[in-house]
Amino acid sequence: MRARRFRTALAALTALAALGLTGCAGDADTASPQPGSSSPGVTGTITVFAAASLTESFTAIGKDFEAANPGAKVTFSFAGSSALATQINQGAPADVFASAAPANMKTVTDAGNGDGTPTTFVKNQLVIAVPKGNPNGVTGLTDLTKPDAKVALCAEQVPCGAAAKKALTAANVKLTPVTLEQDVKGALSKVKLGEVDAALVYRTDAKASTADVDGIEFPESAGAINDYPITVLKSAPNQAGAQAFVAYVLSDAGKSVLTQAGFQAP
Numbered sequence: 268m269r270a271r272r273f274r275t276a277l278a279a280l281t282a283l284a285a286l287g288l289t290g291c292a293g294d295a296d297t298a299s300p301q302p303g304s305s306s307p308g309v310t311g312t313i314t315v316f317a318a319a320s321l322t323e324s325f326t327a328i329g330k331d332f333e334a335a336n337p338g339a340k341v342t343f344s345f346a347g348s349s350a351l352a353t354q355i356n357q358g359a360p361a362d363v364f365a366s367a368a369p370a371n372m373k374t375v376t377d378a379g380n381g382d383g384t385p386t387t388f389v390k391n392q393l394v395i396a397v398p399k400g401n402p403n404g405v406t407g408l409t410d411l412t413k414p415d416a417k418v419a420l421c422a423e424q425v426p427c428g429a430a431a432k433k434a435l436t437a438a439n440v441k442l443t444p445v446t447l448e449q450d451v452k453g454a455l456s457k458v459k460l461g462e463v464d465a466a467l468v469y470r471t472d473a474k475a476s477t478a479d480v481d482g483i484e485f486p487e488s489a490g491a492i493n494d495y496p497i498t499v500l501k502s503a504p505n506q507a508g509a510q511a512f513v514a515y516v517l518s519d520a521g522k523s524v525l526t527q528a529g530f531q532a533p
Contacts, residue, residue, distance in 0.1 A: 310338035313508035314360060316351040317343055318367035318426065318495065319450035320391060323475045324528040325365070325516075331524070332515045339508055347425040347450035348372075355380055355500065362509035365497040365516075367391065367451075367469075368426035372496040382503065385496035388516055389530035392492050393430055394482035396458045396468045401481050403464055408440045408485055411465055419457040419466035420444040426493050427451040431467040433491040440487075455480070469493075471529040494533065 317325050322345045329341035344351065344361070348371035355361055356378045364381075365388075366372040372385050397405050405411070411418045421428030428447070435442065445463060448454040454466040459479045473482030497516060499509040515521050526532070 309336045309508050309511040311505050311508055312340045312342055313362050313505050313512050315341060315343050315363040315365065315512065316355060316359070316361045317345055317363075317365040318348045318351070319345045319452045320367055320427070320469045320472055321345065321365055321495075322452065324471070324525050324530070327524050328516060328521050331520060332512060335515070336511065339511075341512065345452075347421075349374075349424045349426075350449065360502075360504055361500055362503035362505050363497065363512055364500055365495065366426070367495055368429065368493050369496055370429070371426065372498065375500075376498070380501050382499040382501040382506075382509075385498040386513070386517065387494045387496050387533040388521075389495045389525050390492050390533055391469045391471055391495065391530055393427070393434055393467050393488040394470045394473050394484055396455055396466045396473045396476075396480045396482055397464065398458060398461065399479055399481055401483065405465055405483055407483075408435065408438045408442075408487060412440060412442050416442075416465065417445045417463040418442055419446045419448060419454040419463040421451055421454050421467070422447040422449055425450055427454065427467070427469060430488075430491040430493050434467070434485070434487045437490045438485075438487040474529040492531070495530075 315325065325343060329343065332341055333339055348366040348368055351364065352371045352374040355364055355375050364375055375381055376385065395405055397403065420431050423429055423432055446457060451468050451472050455468045455472050455476060457463040458466045459476065470482060473480055497513055499506065499513055503509040
């Protein structure tokens with residue numbers, strides 16, 4: 268009789284302990300921060316200056332951020348990184364700068380306009396963009412040197428142009444472009460409009476335009492991969508919003524959008 272009472276009491280204590288552990292586990296799950304979740308107190312407009320090659324992915328991230336942070340509004344200025352850096356250093360009101368190359372970010376930080384150390388969040392690589400179906404049978408850089416080939420490049424002062432120059436030098440290929448564009452979207456549009464036979468653009472831009480162009484990989488681009496740094500700006504009108512947006516870009520939710528767009532991990 269005494270043994271039965273002891274076993275009954277022991278079973279009750281075991282059940283209570285299990286319930287206690289389950290309750291603790293549930294509390295821990297609830298308290299854990301979720302990647303890409305909302306940031307308390309973030310409201311108002313957040314102005315992001317970002318490289319043109321980030322247009323599609325940052326637009327998607329901005330919508331996700333707004334959904335997670337009711338009361339916050341993200342606006343973008345997409346252009347060549349060098350032009351954006353110049354605008355920031357001339358006093359343009361912006362909260363965040365995301366560049367397609369460290370050199371353009373350095374222009375901003377050297378002028379004292381960055382807040383903290385920039386973070387490299389993705390990398391990007393060049394491909395040869397050709398009209399859908401590749402009607403000219405382009406297989407590599409040497410095909411772009413044919414006398415009748417019309418090629419668009421980015422200007423050397425913008426990241427996609429600097430990367431193109433590096434890749435062409437590595438391949439010992441010299442070509443004369445018919446146009447030099449101020450950002451990668453400009454070069455890509457020349458292919459879409461049929462004004463050129465090919466352009467050197469980022470892999471992500473070709474992937475975002477698969478209805479109109481094909482992206483041809485070439486080995487020399489492996490030596491001309493661009494790092495993308497991001498930073499909050501020192502004079503950001505919305506410091507809290509800027510910090511939250513950068514954190515969102517670096518979160519698992521932000522990384523997922525960027526990876527799907529074709530960017531590489533830093």
